[in-house]
Structures are given as structure tokens and as C-alpha cells.
Amino acid sequence: ITLQQLRKKFNAVFIAIGAHIELKLGCEGEELEGILPGIEFLSKVNLGQKVKIGKKVLVIGGGNSAIDAARTALRCGAETVTIVYRRSRLEMPADPAEIEEAEKEGVKITYLAAPEKVLGTRSKSPKVEALECIKMKLGEPDESGRRRPIPIEGSEFVLDCDNVIVTIGQSPDVAALGKNLGLNVNKWNTFEVDPVTMETNIAGVFAGGDCVTGPDVVVNAMYAGKKAAISIDRFFNKHNMKRGRELEGPFQVAYEIDIDGQPYLPQVKMPSIKLSQRKSWDEVHTGYTKKKAIKEAERCIACADCCDCQLCSFVCEPKCIDYNDKNKEIRLDIGSIVVATGNDYHDPREASEFGYARFKNIVTSMEMERLLSSVGPTQGHLVRLTDNNVPKRIAFIQCIGSRNMKCDIQYCSRICCMNAIKDSLLIREHYPDTQIDIFYIDIRAFGKGYEELYRHSLEDSNISYIQARPSKVVGDPETQNLHVMFENQNTGRIERNTYEMVVLSSALLPSKESSQLANILGIETDSDRFYKQKDACAYPLDSTREGIYLCGGAISPKDITDSIAEASGAAVRATSHVLDFKKERKIEEIQQIDTTGEPRIGVFVCQCGINISAVVNTEQVVEYAKTLPNVVYSDDTLFTCAASTQTEIQQTILVHKLNRVLVAACTPKTHEPIFQETMAKIGLNPYLFEMVNIRDQCSWVHQKEPEKATQKAKDLVRMGVAKARLLNPLDIRELEIGHDVLIIGGGVAGIQSALDLAGKGFTVNLIEKEKKLGGRVAQLSTLYPSFKPGSHFIKSKVDELKELGVNIFTATSIEKLDGFVGNFDIHLKTKSNGKNVNSEVKAGAIVVAVGAELYQVPKGDFGYEKYANVFSNQQFEELTAQGKDLLIDGKKPETVAFFQCVGSRGEKGNPDCSRYCCQAAIKQANALRKMGIQAIIFNRDIRVYSRGAEEMYRNARGKGVLFIPYDVEKPMQLKGKNKVSTVIVENKHSGKLVEYPVDAVVLSLGMVPNEKENDYLVELLKIPRGADRFFMERHSKLGPVETAMEGIFLCGCSQGPKDIADSISQASAVASKVSALLSDDKISLEPIxxxxxxxxxxxxxxxxxxxxxxxxxxxxxxxxxxxxxxxxxxxxxxxxxxxxxxxxxxxxRHFTDAQIDAQVEAVFVEYKS
Missing domain, CATH: 3.30.70.20 (Alpha-Beta Plaits)
Structure with a gap:
């Protein structure tokens, strides 16, 4: 059958004829008897057919087929076998291990030689008796990359032989398809096709496999067949055959294998039979022992790309992987976008001096997190990667990439210091003998409660802080220990410390796709490649394009608390474009299941894939549950929380008339609501449900004791059934709520929260105890980074409040408050024209945004109110207000000193960092340098963390601002009569006292709560305060703006010190939470x-x-x-x-004394069937 005939009968033809024609030598005498095609020879031997072989055999070729033919010829009785190859050993394509084995068995190889003529006997049936060859030399590389062999004239020589086996390749039998095909073929006589569609130059004719690629592996032929099938299907349906298939590409795709840091390990030698036994057909290699197999497998560096074997889809039990899925284009009609693309980690290999990936005992901070995690690769056991021993001395090196001009990462990554401190304390808790050193530039523990954790680490004698940036890390090849070289900033000396493990705190980077996404969205990025804000101070969550908002690591590195607050804030900003605050209430009547009569309990035991079933015998637990009183159904499921299983549970409840359900699975905290909703959808009261945790409490904690874990699971199920028998249906009560909001505090946080809520249609009542709104921000001469006056900023915000119709009450306080969430009654007292005016408002929610005040310095401390030229930073802000020349006692000062942490990070004032002080001092110092005045900032650490602040700090150093560290245990001394003239500080390097002449001293005062006002609000609102006396949030990460009292929220500095941008972000977060609470006319009350x-x-x-x-x-x-x-x-x-x-x-309710007693009793009493 010819191709032409096929095309007449079929619309599409796929040619897959392989490459079965063996290439010939193309020299005189090739037709003589004794010339054997290599593949034909091997095929006959493998099929058990007799093959006549002489004593002397030559094999032509250098591939694996040549090696196979040579070794097979020996086993067929040949006395000598010689391979003739036209290039050198280096270019020989055969597997080097196979070449070595052939040589061991006696195969000889003649390199740089090519056949010229086959010599034969002169008889009626001429037979080969010798091969004339010519010597070769290597020239320039050809298209294969190997050097081209060139004949050496006059170098002919003769090799005697009885047989010549030819193994120089195969080609397709193109002639079998007929004449005048019209198909393009290349010089190797294989068909030319489109590498994606497999279509030839003739429409409707496709080809694949060895007839296209030449002899190749089976998997590539299979792949070609699949690709051709897709193309033919599209061809029939007249679809574009290439669309969406760009990644399929050509047959050979070049990709780089990342072997940085991978040690070279030679292949484990495969055991084999003795050479004396190799004339037989026994398998030469006998296989690895278990130990050797593991050692060989450990050499794998997982460099392969996906080979489309699809095994992953078969072993994935939840069936998450779908190979039949296709790319889809989805169009969404949206009114706004929130960009929350997060961060990537800086690759520490770029800082090669730290040895990451070259020395195995160097890990990143994220890798350390995994090592310390109970679900990590070592189940939470900290060990060195080289010897699995617990490290006795560990170094944490901060700022790998961060604050580094060389890496073009000019900002602080914000999370690294606390991450190192947290991990250090965790390691010390589990490994008391381990010594830890933390190398740092500045310790930036600026979050709420962070300073306490930092102090706790300082009190640990096994945790040391070394202020230095190491220059390099060198590994010891014998001990695998690590030598850290650094200049100790405290001593000024070059030192070397030795550690058993080093942890690198890598910088946080913008996500890799941020620039591409910015182009798609039409928003800008900054010089640091993070998304640019509309105004970093006034509109921290707004991008440069209206309707697109930013949050979390998309703006800059953030900790979890700030990321969550910003996410909530971005949500309310985004939904203000598209949603009214009220949501439609859809009530679906569901007929309730009658639960009177005897309890009928169904027990569902979850395998959780292998999380539970790998340890706990779930089948035994199921059978045991069937023996318990009132259990009428029991079964196990692969994933009980899966949507398909939820449907099965509903059907089981109806079929078996269950009126109680018990699930033995994982944590009720996350999964109990899912099962309760499943029950409620078919009319079974959701509180007739009980759940026991056999994952965390059985399979995870007793992994090595499966029998005991299974018994414990039975005990928990028995206890759960005992309680389930006594469960009663509970009804969810609904409470009608009001939609007005009361905001206490008219500072920047209160104003922003009011703007966001009013923008969503809520009636907002904003009260402020002072006569004007704006708080401390209104008193600032300039705001960073816009450098606009604070009063202008507040005025624009107040104008917005008035446009939105917010009810503003100034000079107002709360006289009385009654009620609860959704229904608060508030009695207000307003001072107006010397009189008190009483009014009453109602609110569904209350926002506390009362801010904070500055630390009141006791008279005489730091020379305050003792020396005329000692000012608070607020007083100095007024002195340097725009348009004013700085004059002190009528003279322009030459030098101004700033004292940091006055009323912060100590027993007096705020025990935590006040967050704003360093940045404010640097802003003022830069302003002084513009006036030609020298500025000195005496500090404990410089803690600048907000967007652009690190750049401001660097610019200050460039302008000549001096940053002098001081020890809090060795306070500064002031000299002077009526005015301070000299500041005396002990130099941390030399230990000597150094005198600095000054003309003024500025005290950077910490933020502290207003004790008197907060005492009253605590009594009024019943909300708690923390040890720092600021109001306490429900949860630092899960509820950073909520209080323990439902319906009352916190934002701004009432919860702890913040800068303006963070206060605004948190105020928007509060608006988001309030909107969610008041979006309906009713709220549901938990019946428990x-x-x-x-x-x-x-x-x-x-x-x-x-x-x-x-x-x-x-x-x-x-x-x-x-x-x-x-x-x-x-x-x-x-x-x-x-x-x-x-x-x-x-x-x-739901945890009654009777129910708990039944569970306790069930612990000790085994039920029997």
C-alpha cells in the first residue's frame, strides 16, 4: 500500500514506520558472506535462532549497539572481537561503563580508524577474510558537537576477520511508501515535521517516532504519537493545531541542571559475576544490595523535567491532578482589584562569601523553620545535615541581602531579627546545651510584645549578640564545621568563631511576577521593584491606579500582623467601589429531621489519606464503633472533609435515619463547622454533632506505636459516642442590630476609619475629646515622605469627612454606655460655649481610636526642665516648623544631639519600641543638615522599618549625621550650668569616655497610653489591657483589630505605637471588620x-x-x-x-456537666457488645 493510496481513502494519515533499515558501510566488498547487520544479529540471538560466528569478529561503530554486538559475539563463540571506531574514546557515544565492561571481557577497540574495503576469498561463494581500514585524525567539530574525522592519506592497514558486524545506525524504509511522495526528508533520510503538530509539509499527513527522529527511546515515540493524535483531532475539527501548545516545543529542549552546592559522588559500583563466568548467557550484573541501592539513589539531584508519565495523577488520592484539563480564558466583571502577591526570598548563593550550597551545614532561615517544624523533614528534630547530630553551636547571620547596596536591596526585610530571636529561644528550649550567636547590624524588634521576647533572649546566657556583619564563612572539610570571619564592632578586632551550623537570614524580595503584573494592571513599581503607593503616608493601600489596591508583602516586607491588618484594610477600600454594605438575605426553608426518640448515631472515621491510616488501623476503629451503644452505622472514608464525602454523609443520614453524627478525624477547630453545615443543609440540627481528633492526638503523637495509637483512637471514639448520646438540639437565636457606628477618637486612625465606613453608606458618629480633630499628626511640621505639613493633611481628611456626612462631635466625652454588640446606647457630653450639652446616639459597633500620648519625662531626667536647651521631640518639631529659622536663645546652633528611647524599651514608659522615634529623629536631623547644623543621634539601635525609611537613614549618614551607640546600662552624662554644653558617652569600642560639645538636646519620647482616659474606657467598655497598658487585641495575628468584646474594635495607637501609614492601614482594617459585622439586619448568636x-x-x-x-x-x-x-x-x-x-x-449548653461526666466515665469503662 502506497501513501498515495492511503490519502485517497483517508482524510489524515499518520506515518510511524520506524527506522528498521540498517545503514551500510558503503564500501567495496560489502556484499560478501560474513557481513552481518548489527540489529539483525542481536535480534536473531535474542530470539534463540542459530547464528554462525567465526573465531575473529570485527564490529564497526561506537554506540551501545556496537558494544552489545561485541559482547554477544564473544558469547556466541568468537575468540577475538575488535571494535573499529572512527573517532577517539572521548567522542564514543556508548555508555562509558558499558565500554569498560566490554574491555574487561576481552573486547579490543581500535580508535581513529574507518573501513575502506572488505577483502574476501576467491571462490564461488566469496567470504570475508579481512577488512582494509584507514587511519583518521580529528578536525573541527561537526553539527553533533564532535570533532569531524578526517582520513590520513597513505595510512591504510588490514585487519583479519571471519565476520564483520555493522552497527552504524538505522534509517526509515521510505521507499516502502511508494514513489514521488512529495514529502520533505533530510540528509539522514528521516521526515521533516513541525515539532509541535507533527505535520509534514503535506497538509493532513503527519509523522512521528523513529522515522522522524532516527533511532530513539520508546517514550519519545509514545510522546510523538500523543502529539500527533491531538493535532489530527484538531485537523478534523478545523481548529488551530498550535494554539495553547507552545510549551510542547521541539523534541530536544535544552535546559540547565542546577548542580550548585551538590557534591560529586561517583556511581555506586554494581556487583557482577566473575569474568570466568561471562561466556554464558547469565546476567552479568547481579543487582544492588539494599544498602547500596539507597546509597546510589541518594546521588539523585532531581534534575529531570516532567516526563508526562502521569503517575502523579494515579497516586494523588484526592484526585487534584487532572492531565485532561486545558487552559481556560475566564472573563470577570469586577469593580476593583487587590494585589497581594507577597514576597520571594533572596537567593543566598548570590552572596557567595557566605558559602550557602557549598557547605551543607549552612541553611537559610526558612530551611531552619522547616527543620524545627513537627511536620518538617526531620519531624522537628534539629540535626546537622552532614552527620545527623544536634549542633552544639549555631550562628544566625542577619541581613543576607537586606540593606545591601551590592545586592541592590536597599531596604530592611523587617521580619528577620524576630525570626532569629524566636528560633533561638525555641532551639534553647529543646536543646539547653546549644550555644547561639546572632550577628546583627541593628536589632529591629519593633512590633507589639517583640521587645519582651528580645529581652528574654538577652537574659539567656547561651544566646549572644555580636554586632558585626561577617565577611565570609569557610567550611572545614574534616569536621564539616564552619568558620565565621568578622570584625567585632564592639571591640574593633578581626575575629574567627567556629560553629557547627550557620543560619542565613535572607532578604525578602518582591514576587518574581511583580513587574509583569504591574504592566498588565497598569500600575507602577518603585525603584525597589515593589508596587508603588499613591502616597506612602496618606494612602498606604492605594496603588497608582484608582480601583487597584495593595496589601502585605506586595508593598514591602511585612510581618504577619501587619499583613493581615492591611489585607482587611484593602478589602474595605476595594469593596467601596462595588458593594452596598447590606447583603441580601436568602432564607431557604429546610424540613427539619425529627430527632426525638432513641439516639441513632453514625460514626465516620477519616483516613486523612495516610495522615491517620498509616498509623491508626481505621478498619479496627470502625468495627469497634459498631459495638458501642446506639451506633447504627460506622464506616471509614479517605477524606471525610472532601465535598464528595459530605454528600455521602448526607445520604447516609437520610438512609439510616441517623439523628446524631460523630466524626473521628483531625482538628475540630477548622473542620467542625464544615460538618455542622453539611448536617444543617438536610435538616439535622448542627449541634447534634460531635468530633474527636484522632490525627493530632493519635497518629501524629504515636507514630512509632501503631497498636497503642489505634487503641487510643478507640478510646476517643468511645468517649465521643458517650457524649453524642446526650446531645440535644440547640437553636441559633438571631438578634436585630443597628447599623450606626461610634468612633471614639478623632486622630488620623479614627478619621480614616470614619471615612471608610461612611464611604460604604454607614452612619458614623465620630467623637473627639479635644476641640479639633487630627491629634498629634496635626502638630507635625512635615510628614515623611511627602514633607507636607501635618495640618494640611488633616484638613484634607476632615473636608472628606464633611462631604460624606460624618457626624463630628468635638470636645465630647462618653457619660454612659449600655448594651451589647449590635445594640449599644451611648450618652455623650459635649462642652459648648462653656456649657455641657447632653446627647444620645445608638451604635451597632464601636471603634476605639483614642491614640496615645508622649512619655512625660520626670523633671531632671536627661536634663529635662533642668537645662533650658533640652527639648522634647514635639517641642523641637514646633521650633523647626516650616518657614522658621532655628534659633536657640537668638542664636543658630552648631550641633544638636538626639537622645533615643526616652520612655521606650525600659521600665519607665512603654516597655516596647515606640516605632516612630528613630524615623522622626532622622527626619529632623536631615532638616538640620540642610540648615548647616550638625546632628548627632545617640541610639541603642536604629529601628527604621517603613517604606523608604532605610533610604532616609542612608542619606542621613551620607549627609554627615553622626549615629553614636550607647549602652542603656551606662547612661549619658550632661555637663553645663544653665544649658547643656557637653554630652559625655562611653565609647563601645574603647571603653573610654568621649565628650561631644552640643548646643541643644532633643529627647525622642516614647508613646504611652493615656492612663486616665483608658482607665475610664476599660470600665465603660469592659475591654482588656495588656501588660504594656495599651488595649489588648483578641489575637495578635488572627484578630489584630478585634477585642474580646464582640462589636468593639481597636485601631491606631490605642492598641500600641504605630506610624501614620500603619495607623491608617489598621483603621481601614477596622472598617472592614465593622462592615462585615453590620452587613445584615440581624446577627446570629452562638447557642453554646x-x-x-x-x-x-x-x-x-x-x-x-x-x-x-x-x-x-x-x-x-x-x-x-x-x-x-x-x-x-x-x-x-x-x-x-x-x-x-x-x-x-x-x-x-453542649458541654453540660452530664455530658462531660459521661465522657470521663467512658475513659475508664469499656463498652461490650
Missing amino acids: VSTSDPNLCRACGECVKVCEFHALELQEIEPGRIAAVANEALCKGCGSCAAICPTGAMDV
């Missing part, structure tokens, strides 16, 4: 709350004292009878009241 039995209550008041949510109070329930009464809107169901009640009057 305390209840009081008035017949048992004796009104002792103990429950009222312990309730931190102020949900309980003693009330007169009838004349002369007092009892504790719970407010369900405030109660969180914590159970403190039930625990302390001496009479048993207090109980908690």
Missing part, C-alpha cells in the same frame, strides 16, 4: 452559652467575678430573690462560670 438554674443559685457572685466577657450579672429575678443571669449576646461559652460555681447552678 452559659445557663443558670435559679433554684440552685445562691447569688454568691463568684461567676460574675471570673467572667472576663462581663456576660453575667446578679439580678433580682423576682421580689426578694437574686440570681446570676447570663447575657447570651456577650457570653462566649468558655465555661469559667460553670467551673467555679459551688452549687452546680451554672452549666454550659
